[in-house]
Amino acid sequence: MGNAFNLGKLFGIQFRLHYTWFIIFILITVSLSWQIFPSSYPDWPLALYWVMGIVTSLLFFASILAHELAHSLVGRANDIPIKSITLFIFGGVAQMTREARSAGAELKMAAAGPACSLAIAGLFYLVWLFTQNTIVPVAAMAFQLTFINAALAAFNLIPGFPLDGGRVFRSILWRVTGNYRRSTRIATRVGEGVGYLFILGGILIIFLQLGLGWFSGLWLAVIGWFLKNAASASYRQVQWRDALRGLTASQVMTSNYPVVPSSITVNQLVLGYVFANGRGCFLVADEGRVMGILTLHSIKSVSQPNWGVVQVKEIMTPVDKLKIAHSDQDALSILEQMDESNINQMPVVSEGRVIGLVARDNLIRLLRTRSELGM
Ligand SMILES: [Zn+2]
Numbered sequence: 001m002g003n004a005f006n007l008g009k010l011f012g013i014q015f016r017l018h019y020t021w022f023i024i025f026i027l028i029t030v031s032l033s034w035q036i037f038p039s040s041y042p043d044w045p046l047a048l049y050w051v052m053g054i055v056t057s058l059l060f061f062a063s064i065l066a067h068e069l070a071h072s073l074v075g076r077a078n079d080i081p082i083k084s085i086t087l088f089i090f091g092g093v094a095q096m097t098r099e100a101r102s103a104g105a106e107l108k109m110a111a112a113g114p115a116c117s118l119a120i121a122g123l124f125y126l127v128w129l130f131t132q133n134t135i136v137p138v139a140a141m142a143f144q145l146t147f148i149n150a151a152l153a154a155f156n157l158i159p160g161f162p163l164d165g166g167r168v169f170r171s172i173l174w175r176v177t178g179n180y181r182r183s184t185r186i187a188t189r190v191g192e193g194v195g196y197l198f199i200l201g202g203i204l205i206i207f208l209q210l211g212l213g214w215f216s217g218l219w220l221a222v223i224g225w226f227l228k229n230a231a232s233a234s235y236r237q238v239q240w241r242d243a244l245r246g247l248t249a250s251q252v253m254t255s256n257y258p259v260v261p262s263s264i265t266v267n268q269l270v271l272g273y274v275f276a277n278g279r280g281c282f283l284v285a286d287e288g289r290v291m292g293i294l295t296l297h298s299i300k301s302v303s304q305p306n307w308g309v310v311q312v313k314e315i316m317t318p319v320d321k322l323k324i325a326h327s328d329q330d331a332l333s334i335l336e337q338m339d340e341s342n343i344n345q346m347p348v349v350s351e352g353r354v355i356g357l358v359a360r361d362n363l364i365r366l367l368r369t370r371s372e373l374g375m
Contacts, residue, residue, distance in 0.1 A: 004086050013072050014084035015065070021087055029057045037140060048137060056141045061087075063120050063149050067156075070116035071109055071164075078105035083340070103175040110167035114153040121149035160194030160227055161187035162234045184238045191231030198224025240367050247331040252366055253348045253356030259283045262291045262313035266302050269312055274299070281345055281359050284316045290354050292316035293345055317343075324349050325358055334358055 004016040033053030037044065064087060072082040080100050100106035127142035157165040166187050173183035202221025206214045244252075258273050260282045273282065280296040294316040302310050323341055325334050327350040334346060338360055348356040 007087075010065075010069065011073065013069075013082050015068075016084055016086040018086050018088045021061075025057055025061065028060060029053045032056055032144065036144070041136065041140060044137070052137050052141050056144050059141070059145055060148055063117065063145065063152070066120060067113045067117050067152065070112040074112035075100075075105075075109040078108055080105060080109060081340070100171075103171045106174070107168060107171035110164045110171060113164050114156050117149045117153035117156070121146050121153065124149065158194055159187075160191035160231060162191060162230050163194075163227070166191050166194075166231075181238060181242060185235065188231045188235035188238065191234065192228050195224045195226075195228025195231055198227060200224075239371065241332055243367050243370050244332040244335060244363065245330065248327065249325045249329045249331065249334060249346075249348045249358055250327040250350070250356065252331045252334075252363060253325075253327075253358045254362055255356040257281055257283055257357050259285050260294070260312060262286050262311070262316065264312055265308055266299060266310050266312065266315070267307040269294075270299065270307065280361075281357060282312075283347070283354065283357065284312055290319055290347065292318040293322065293347060293357070295345060297344070317345075322347060326350070327355060331358075331363065335360070335363055 003020075004018040007015040007017050009015070029050075030053070033049040037049045037052060068085045068087070072085060075082055078100065100109065124142045124145040128139050128146060131139040131142060156163050157168070159165040159169040161167065161170060161184070169190065170183045170187035173186055174180050177183055199221045202217045202219070202224060205217030205220060258277060258279055260269060260273055262284050263286075264272070269282070273279070274296070282294045284291045284294055291313065294312060298315045298317070302315060323337055323343060323346050325337075325346040325348045327348055329348075338344065338346065344360040346358050347354045348358055
């Protein structure tokens with residue numbers, strides 16, 4: 001998930017902001033300050049429209065943050081670790097390092113977000129109630145935020161995976177059928193269906209001129225397209241996980257990797273090993289002792305003029321920072337461990353000796369090959 005930047009940590013969870021967020025931020029601010037507030041309150045000074053527009057947008061942002069935080073904290077309380085949350089054009093996506101282990105945990109975590117949004121809507125409704133005759137601009141803002149948060153809860157409750165409603169739907173299917181994988185397949189297929197319905201609805205609005213304006217139609221179709229893609233990606237992920245289950249580290253590792261000494265320079269490495277065999281991953285070892293591993297990625301972190309002076313040991317991932325896989329470890333748990341620790345390779349150890357290397361690219365290539373063979 002690129003094109004996002006770090007906002008900082010809250011309760012130990014990394015929050016990231018996707019650039020599409022600025023689009024929605026500007027759209028909401030402009031439509032409030034330019035259209036909605038002036039048409040309802042024609043006697044405000046111009047600056048007030050913009051101040052209230054920006055404050056409302058910021059509070060909307062805080063509302064989404066609270067929604068995502070509710071998911072994360074309930075998730076964490078139910079043993080589902082959350083690594084980071086990326087705030088998107090319409091809501092957020094939590095990056096979990098693994099899925100819920102029980103239908104009940106998933107149900108609680110999925111429902112927490114919409115429940116939080118509804119609670120916030122209620123809170124702003126109260127603010128509106130108490131300020132409508134006294135502080136009118138605050139009341140106007142609270143009214144918009146009541147509506148937006150209620151709409152956020154309603155939208156997220158649509159039963160298309162990976163929306164919250166889709167997760168609730170899956171957890172119910174899971175509880176009823178006892179089959180996690182089949183439930184996920186059904187929920188993601190329904191999610192794709194919902195996405196297509198949105199796209200179709202958007203197109204109908206545009207071409208049949210249903211009086212809602214072409215922009216609403218376009219907006220609906222774009223959201224549908226996002227939903228459809230997210231559902232398809234979730235479906236593929238389930239298939240990948242299925243394909244990895246039942247394979248062990250020793251079956252997915254490569255034992256055919258070059259071993260390089262730690263004292264050679266990057267230049268020597270590139271000329272002598274990278275060009276020679278085209279490989280992107282190396283085991284660094286001195287006299288049979290493993291010192292670390294090195295990838296093309298670490299080579300790229302050194303600017304070319306320094307290749308002649310920087311040594312391999314300066315840029316390798318040292319052995320004490322490596323996560324080690326055991327030869328009979330499940331391939332799926334290796335991938336989860338890689339996700340959890342943000343690493344792309346794990347050496348495989350058997351009886352204290354390195355016998356191979358599992359690389360993320362290898363796993364993905366393996367999955368592609370398996371799916372091409374229909375396995
Ligand atoms: Zn949510």
